[in-house]
Amino acid sequence: MNFLEERILKDGIIKEGNVLKVDSFLNHQMDVRLLDMIGEEFYRRFADKPITKVLTIEASGIGIAYAVARCFDVPMVFAKKAKSINIDGDMYKAEVESFTHKNKNQVIVSKKYLSADDHVLIVDDFLANGCALQGLISITESAGASVEGIGIVIEKGFQFGGKSIRNLGYHLESLAIVESMDAETQTVVFREQ
Numbered sequence: 001m002n003f004l005e006e007r008i009l010k011d012g013i014i015k016e017g018n019v020l021k022v023d024s025f026l027n028h029q030m031d032v033r034l035l036d037m038i039g040e041e042f043y044r045r046f047a048d049k050p051i052t053k054v055l056t057i058e059a060s061g062i063g064i065a066y067a068v069a070r071c072f073d074v075p076m077v078f079a080k081k082a083k084s085i086n087i088d089g090d091m092y093k094a095e096v097e098s099f100t101h102k103n104k105n106q107v108i109v110s111k112k113y114l115s116a117d118d119h120v121l122i123v124d125d126f127l128a129n130g131c132a133l134q135g136l137i138s139i140t141e142s143a144g145a146s147v148e149g150i151g152i153v154i155e156k157g158f159q160f161g162g163k164s165i166r167n168l169g170y171h172l173e174s175l176a177i178v179e180s181m182d183a184e185t186q187t188v189v190f191r192e193q
């Protein structure tokens, strides 16, 4: 069991509706030492790739992307959730449906911060059905940049996002893959990796 799986077992809370809460160390209060370890682990896994930028989506991806970008010594960019009225032609945009809030957001990245020369590592906290990732992939590819890899902290392996992203041929690494979880008994089973 790795450091993250151990922490999920210790401090994660399973809610009804297939939601895992990790607010005490990742999504609300952040354990900065743990974030450093996450950054270093993604650096180790993608060290052979010529990463020039780390891309995530606000809000919960930001701390993670910062830690990863620090290790690669490259800029970090986060896609912003925007009111459509603010969007002008200088933005790459994608529509993303939120798994936790069930609403749709336009997400945007300024054309100033992503270009065809970029080799992008996409990171996020969770992977469920893959909508957030699809949005980030679409923004990267609209810029003509290449998706060198995708790093996910917690993948929920019983939802279809991981499978569909891997089937598309992307190099996806998840630090923990939850195979099943049960809100009643508060038990989590991880996939052997």
Ligand code: 5GP
Binding pocket: 018, 019, 020, 021, 022, 027, 060, 097, 098, 099, 100, 124, 125, 126, 127, 128, 129, 130, 131, 132, 133, 156, 161
């Ligand atoms: P997807 O777009 O893959 O369906 O869902 C991923 C996004 O939804 C992530 O950016 C994450 O913020 C949120 N999310 C999905 N599942 C969970 C979960 O079980 N717990 C938490 N805290 N966030 C989740």
